[in-house]
Amino acid sequence: MSYKNFPMVPRVIFGRGSFNQLSEILAPKRSGINAPFIYLVDDVFKGNPWLTSRIPLAYEDRIIFVSTEKEPTTTQVDALVEDIILTTKALPSGILGIGGGSVLDLAKAVSIMLTNEGEAKDYQGWDLVKNPAIYHVGIPTISGTGAEVSRTTVLIGPEKKLGMNSDFTPFDQVILDSELTKDVPTEQWFYTGMDCYIHCVESLTGTYLNTFSETYGNMALELCKEVFLDNNLSQIESQEKLMMASWHGGMSIAYSQVGVAHAMSYALAFLLGVKHGIGNCIVFDHLEEFYPEGVKVFKAMKQKHNIVLPQGICADLTDADFDKMITITLNLEPLWENALGKSWKSIITPQKLKELYQKM
C-alpha cells in the first residue's frame, strides 16, 4: 500500500478584507520590472471598482477579464498563454486568479503552461507536468469548488474533461477573504456551495475514505449544513463558514475521491456544456439510490432556498449522445470504484446510466 504525499498550499491568509494585503504579499515575489503580475479576473467584476481599484497594478502588470459562461477549456488556456508570451517582455512574476473555480483553474493551468512545452491538452492526466509552474495565487470570490486547495485544474479538452493533476498545480498562495463573495447571486451561491456539499458526501461515503479525509469532510459537511439548513448565522458568518467549508471540502476529496455525481456530471459538462456546480446538482437530485441520506438533506436545502433545477436537459439527446456520455463517465474508473467498490461494473451498467440520464 502506498499513500499519497499531498502538496498543500504553502501560504494562506484568512480574514475579512485580507485582499487589501495583496500588495505586500506580492512585493517580494516580483522578479523584475519587465516581469509583470498577470491577473485573471472573472468578468463579473468588470466595471466594479470596489474590487478592481484594489488590484495593485505596477509596471507592466495587467488584468485579463475572463468569461466564465462556459467551463474552462484547454484551448482557452493555450490562447491565454500565447497572449501572455506575446505581450510581455519577460516571464511573468506571477499569475493570479480572482474568481470562482473556473478562473482559479485557468490561473493554475496558465501558470503551468508558461513553463511547460506543448499544449494544455497534453497535460490532462496525472503527473504529466514536468517543470514547476510560475508563482501563482488563488483568490476565490465564490465558495464551494475547493479549487483553491486542490492538486488539479479541471479543463475541457478536445477528448475529455480532465484536470492537470500534478504536484506543481496547487497555488503558492491563497487569500481567503469572504468579503469578495458578498455579491454572488443566490442561485450561483447555492450551486457552487452544493459542489462542496456533494463532493463531501461522495468522499465520506466512498470506499477510498481514510481518517485524514474524513475529518476534513465532516467539518465541511457540518459547515454546509449550518450555512444552507440552519438559520443561526449572520451574513458575514455564513460567508466565512462557506469559505472554510470549501477549503476543508477540497482537502477531503484531495486525499480521497469523488463519486457518482461527479462522474455523471463530467459527461454532461463535456457533451452539453453544463457547468460543474449546477450539473452536480442536476445529477445528485436523482441519486437517492446511492446516497440516500445525502440526497434527502440536499432536497431539504434546495427547498429552503427555493431552488428550481432545470428539467429535461437530456430530453433531446440521441442514442449516440447517450452512448458518448456513458463512455465518458465509465472511463472515470477511480470515481466509480470509490463510490461502489471494486465490483462497481456489476452495479453501474450502461443501461442503468442511460435510465438515470433520461430522468434529468
Added chain:
Amino acid sequence: MSYKNFPMVPRVIFGRGSFNQLSEILAPKRSGINAPFIYLVDDVFKGNPWLTSRIPLAYEDRIIFVSTEKEPTTTQVDALVEDIILTTKALPSGILGIGGGSVLDLAKAVSIMLTNEGEAKDYQGWDLVKNPAIYHVGIPTISGTGAEVSRTTVLIGPEKKLGMNSDFTPFDQVILDSELTKDVPTEQWFYTGMDCYIHCVESLTGTYLNTFSETYGNMALELCKEVFLDNNLSQIESQEKLMMASWHGGMSIAYSQVGVAHAMSYALAFLLGVKHGIGNCIVFDHLEEFYPEGVKVFKAMKQKHNIVLPQGICADLTDADFDKMITITLNLEPLWENALGKSWKSIITPQKLKELYQKM
C-alpha cells in the same frame, strides 16, 4: 487590521505504515553523498528495531538519540548543531525529527540554526530568523502537541521559555503514521492528548478567535471527545483520530492563540521543569473559573482513564519563586489578552495568580 499570512506544511502524507515511504520521499532531497540526513530520534526508540531498522540510513546518515526527560533547551540545540557541524563534511541534506513535541521542536530548531549564525537563544521570539532552514521533516510518534504543523519551536532558554516563531520554522514534510504511536504509555498518551484538547478550548473561547481557527478547533475538539470520552473506536481508529486532532488543533492555535493554561504552565516549565503536557493538565484542572465547560469535560476524561495528577508541586516554593513565575507568566501578554480580553490586567492580578499556583 492585518491578518497573518500563515505558512502551511507544504507536504503531508497520512496513513498506517506510511513511515515505510520515507526512503522514496528523501531520495530526491539528498544533496550529495557527503551531505547526510540526520535523524533526531526520541530515545524511547533506542534498541527498538521495529522502528530503527526502518530508518533508511545511507552514506553518512546517522541517528542521534535524544532524551526527552526534560523540555528542550536552547543550549541543547546549540550542542546538537555544533556536533553536527563538527562531524559532517557538508551541510546536511536534511534534519528529521522522530518523536513527540520535544523532538519535533528540536529538529525544527536545529534545521534553523544550521543556516543562521549565533546561538539559539538569539532567535527566541517572533520573526528573528533570517535565512531559510535546512530541509526538515517531522514524524510524530505521539499525538497532541501540534508541533508537526506549528510555526514555532518552543525552547527553554536562559531567560525564557519561548519559541523560534518564524516562516522558516514549519516542517517541509510531515509523515502522519499513527502506527508509530501504538506503544505510548497511557499517562503520556493522556497528557499529550490533553495538550491538544486544552489548546483547542483556549483557542475556541479566546477573543482572538476567527472562523478559520474555529473550524479547525471544533474539528480537533470533537476528535478529542471521541478519543477520550466515547467508547466507540477501535485502537487503530483512536490512534488515527488523535493524530488528526493534533494536526487540526495545531492549525487552530496557529491562526489564533492559546490562553490561561498555557501561560501558567510555561512558568511551571521554566522554574520547575514540569513538562508541557502534564503541566497543562495540572494547571487546567484548576481553571473552572475561566473555562467552566472545558474543565468539566477534562475532569470527566481524567476520571474515565484513571489519571491521578501530581498534587502540591508548588508546596515548597518560596515567595521569590512565586514572584518569578508570576513575572514569567504575565509577560505572555498575547495569551492573556486572548483569554481575557483587552482589560486582562484588571482580571488576572499577581495575587490571583499566586493563589492559583498555591493550589497546584
